[in-house]
Amino acid sequence: MALFNRTRSTDGRKREIVRLGHPVLRVVADEVPKERFGTRALRDLGRDLVRTMFEDNGMGLAAPQIAVPLRVFAYYVPGDDDEDEIPPRVVVNPRLTLQGDADALGWEGCLSVPGLRGLVARHARLVLEGFDVEGGPVRAEAEGLHARVIQHETDHLDGIVFVDRMQGMGSLMFEEEWEKYSTQKDLPVES
Protein backbone atom coordinates (compact mmCIF):
# COMPACT_ATOMS: atom_id res chain seq x y z
CA MET A 1 0.00 0.00 0.00
CA ALA A 2 1.41 3.36 -0.99
CA LEU A 3 1.21 5.68 1.98
CA PHE A 4 2.74 8.55 0.09
CA ASN A 5 4.68 9.39 -2.99
CA ARG A 6 7.80 7.28 -2.83
CA THR A 7 9.70 8.97 -5.60
CA ARG A 8 11.63 11.18 -3.19
CA SER A 9 15.22 10.15 -3.08
CA THR A 10 18.23 11.00 -0.99
CA ASP A 11 21.88 10.24 -1.50
CA GLY A 12 21.96 7.61 1.24
CA ARG A 13 22.38 3.89 0.76
CA LYS A 14 19.53 1.41 0.98
CA ARG A 15 20.17 -0.87 3.94
CA GLU A 16 18.67 -4.21 4.86
CA ILE A 17 15.92 -4.01 7.48
CA VAL A 18 16.11 -6.71 10.13
CA ARG A 19 12.95 -8.47 11.22
CA LEU A 20 11.49 -9.50 14.54
CA GLY A 21 13.69 -12.26 15.92
CA HIS A 22 16.94 -10.44 15.24
CA PRO A 23 18.36 -9.77 18.72
CA VAL A 24 19.29 -6.15 17.91
CA LEU A 25 15.58 -5.29 18.00
CA ARG A 26 15.43 -6.35 21.65
CA VAL A 27 18.33 -4.47 23.20
CA VAL A 28 18.48 -0.97 24.66
CA ALA A 29 20.47 1.02 22.10
CA ASP A 30 23.45 3.17 23.12
CA GLU A 31 23.47 6.95 23.22
CA VAL A 32 25.62 8.51 20.51
CA PRO A 33 28.66 10.06 22.24
CA LYS A 34 29.13 13.79 21.66
CA GLU A 35 32.42 13.26 19.84
CA ARG A 36 30.59 11.38 17.10
CA PHE A 37 28.37 14.31 16.16
CA GLY A 38 29.31 15.72 12.77
CA THR A 39 31.32 12.68 11.76
CA ARG A 40 30.95 11.10 8.38
CA ALA A 41 29.77 7.87 9.97
CA LEU A 42 26.86 9.56 11.75
CA ARG A 43 25.91 11.63 8.69
CA ASP A 44 25.93 8.47 6.57
CA LEU A 45 23.80 6.65 9.13
CA GLY A 46 21.22 9.45 9.02
CA ARG A 47 21.14 9.51 5.22
CA ASP A 48 20.89 5.72 5.01
CA LEU A 49 17.98 5.70 7.44
CA VAL A 50 16.08 8.29 5.36
CA ARG A 51 16.82 6.53 2.09
CA THR A 52 15.83 3.10 3.42
CA MET A 53 12.69 4.52 5.06
CA PHE A 54 11.53 6.00 1.74
CA GLU A 55 12.48 2.94 -0.33
CA ASP A 56 10.40 0.77 1.97
CA ASN A 57 7.56 3.26 2.14
CA GLY A 58 7.81 3.83 5.87
CA MET A 59 7.08 6.87 8.02
CA GLY A 60 9.96 6.14 10.33
CA LEU A 61 12.99 3.93 10.75
CA ALA A 62 15.20 3.46 13.78
CA ALA A 63 18.89 2.55 13.63
CA PRO A 64 18.38 -0.84 15.37
CA GLN A 65 16.12 -1.78 12.43
CA ILE A 66 19.20 -1.71 10.21
CA ALA A 67 21.18 -3.56 12.91
CA VAL A 68 22.90 -0.45 14.30
CA PRO A 69 22.31 -0.35 18.08
CA LEU A 70 22.45 3.44 18.45
CA ARG A 71 19.82 5.94 19.62
CA VAL A 72 19.08 7.42 16.21
CA PHE A 73 15.94 7.40 14.10
CA ALA A 74 14.53 9.02 10.99
CA TYR A 75 10.91 9.89 10.40
CA TYR A 76 8.62 11.65 8.01
CA VAL A 77 4.95 12.53 8.29
CA PRO A 78 3.02 12.99 5.04
CA GLY A 79 0.59 15.88 5.11
CA ASP A 80 -3.15 15.44 4.73
CA ASP A 81 -6.30 17.31 5.68
CA ASP A 82 -5.61 17.02 9.40
CA GLU A 83 -1.84 16.95 9.55
CA ASP A 84 0.92 19.22 8.36
CA GLU A 85 3.70 17.51 6.48
CA ILE A 86 6.81 16.99 8.58
CA PRO A 87 9.78 16.81 6.23
CA PRO A 88 12.23 13.93 6.73
CA ARG A 89 14.16 14.43 9.92
CA VAL A 90 16.91 12.50 11.69
CA VAL A 91 16.94 12.60 15.50
CA VAL A 92 19.87 11.56 17.68
CA ASN A 93 19.58 10.79 21.42
CA PRO A 94 15.89 11.71 21.64
CA ARG A 95 14.16 12.55 24.91
CA LEU A 96 10.36 12.55 25.06
CA THR A 97 8.14 14.48 27.43
CA LEU A 98 4.84 12.63 27.12
CA GLN A 99 1.65 14.54 27.79
CA GLY A 100 -1.63 13.16 29.11
CA ASP A 101 -2.57 9.50 29.17
CA ALA A 102 -1.65 6.89 26.59
CA ASP A 103 -5.23 6.60 25.38
CA ALA A 104 -5.15 7.58 21.69
CA LEU A 105 -5.83 4.42 19.69
CA GLY A 106 -4.40 4.14 16.20
CA TRP A 107 -3.19 1.57 13.69
CA GLU A 108 0.48 0.74 13.53
CA GLY A 109 2.66 -1.51 11.49
CA CYS A 110 6.39 -2.00 11.50
CA LEU A 111 8.93 -2.58 8.74
CA SER A 112 10.52 -5.15 11.08
CA VAL A 113 7.17 -6.94 11.51
CA PRO A 114 6.13 -6.93 7.86
CA GLY A 115 2.55 -7.53 6.80
CA LEU A 116 0.83 -6.98 10.13
CA ARG A 117 -1.19 -4.17 11.64
CA GLY A 118 -2.52 -3.63 15.12
CA LEU A 119 -4.19 -1.02 17.27
CA VAL A 120 -1.89 0.68 19.76
CA ALA A 121 -2.77 3.27 22.40
CA ARG A 122 -0.30 6.16 22.50
CA HIS A 123 0.00 9.56 24.09
CA ALA A 124 -1.73 12.09 21.85
CA ARG A 125 0.87 14.79 22.53
CA LEU A 126 4.52 15.02 23.40
CA VAL A 127 7.59 17.19 23.22
CA LEU A 128 10.59 15.71 21.42
CA GLU A 129 14.07 16.99 22.22
CA GLY A 130 17.33 15.70 20.83
CA PHE A 131 20.03 16.49 18.34
CA ASP A 132 20.60 16.42 14.62
CA VAL A 133 23.61 14.55 13.23
CA GLU A 134 25.74 17.68 13.53
CA GLY A 135 24.90 18.05 17.23
CA GLY A 136 22.48 20.93 16.74
CA PRO A 137 19.38 20.94 18.93
CA VAL A 138 16.13 19.43 17.70
CA ARG A 139 12.89 20.29 19.44
CA ALA A 140 9.37 19.54 18.27
CA GLU A 141 5.93 19.64 19.79
CA ALA A 142 4.03 16.78 18.25
CA GLU A 143 0.49 15.49 18.26
CA GLY A 144 -1.58 12.89 16.47
CA LEU A 145 0.22 10.88 13.82
CA HIS A 146 3.42 12.85 14.39
CA ALA A 147 3.41 11.96 18.10
CA ARG A 148 2.62 8.32 17.28
CA VAL A 149 5.56 7.92 14.89
CA ILE A 150 7.96 9.44 17.43
CA GLN A 151 6.76 7.09 20.19
CA HIS A 152 7.00 4.05 17.87
CA GLU A 153 10.57 4.96 16.84
CA THR A 154 11.72 5.78 20.36
CA ASP A 155 10.40 2.39 21.49
CA HIS A 156 12.72 0.74 18.95
CA LEU A 157 15.66 2.35 20.77
CA ASP A 158 14.53 0.59 23.94
CA GLY A 159 14.01 -2.84 22.39
CA ILE A 160 10.22 -2.47 22.24
CA VAL A 161 8.06 -3.21 19.18
CA PHE A 162 4.46 -2.15 18.63
CA VAL A 163 2.98 -5.56 19.35
CA ASP A 164 4.34 -5.24 22.91
CA ARG A 165 2.18 -2.12 23.29
CA MET A 166 -1.06 -3.68 22.08
CA GLN A 167 -3.58 -4.06 24.87
CA GLY A 168 -4.69 -7.34 23.34
CA MET A 169 -4.05 -9.30 20.17
CA GLY A 170 -7.69 -8.96 19.05
CA SER A 171 -6.91 -6.21 16.55
CA LEU A 172 -3.85 -7.90 15.01
CA MET A 173 -4.43 -8.26 11.26
CA PHE A 174 -2.61 -8.91 8.06
CA GLU A 175 -2.46 -5.85 5.80
CA GLU A 176 -4.72 -7.33 3.12
CA GLU A 177 -7.39 -8.26 5.63
CA TRP A 178 -7.02 -4.82 7.22
CA GLU A 179 -7.75 -3.30 3.80
CA LYS A 180 -10.78 -5.52 3.36
CA TYR A 181 -12.34 -5.64 6.78
CA SER A 182 -11.15 -2.86 9.04
CA THR A 183 -13.83 -0.30 9.70
CA GLN A 184 -11.34 2.27 10.99
CA LYS A 185 -9.30 3.44 8.07
CA ASP A 186 -6.96 5.92 9.69
CA LEU A 187 -3.62 6.08 7.99
CA PRO A 188 -1.50 3.46 9.72
CA VAL A 189 1.95 4.26 10.99
CA GLU A 190 4.23 1.82 9.21
CA SER A 191 7.63 2.32 10.67
Ligand code: NI
Ligand atom coordinates in the same frame (compact mmCIF):
# COMPACT_ATOMS: atom_id res chain seq x y z
NI1 NI B 1 8.81 -0.14 13.66
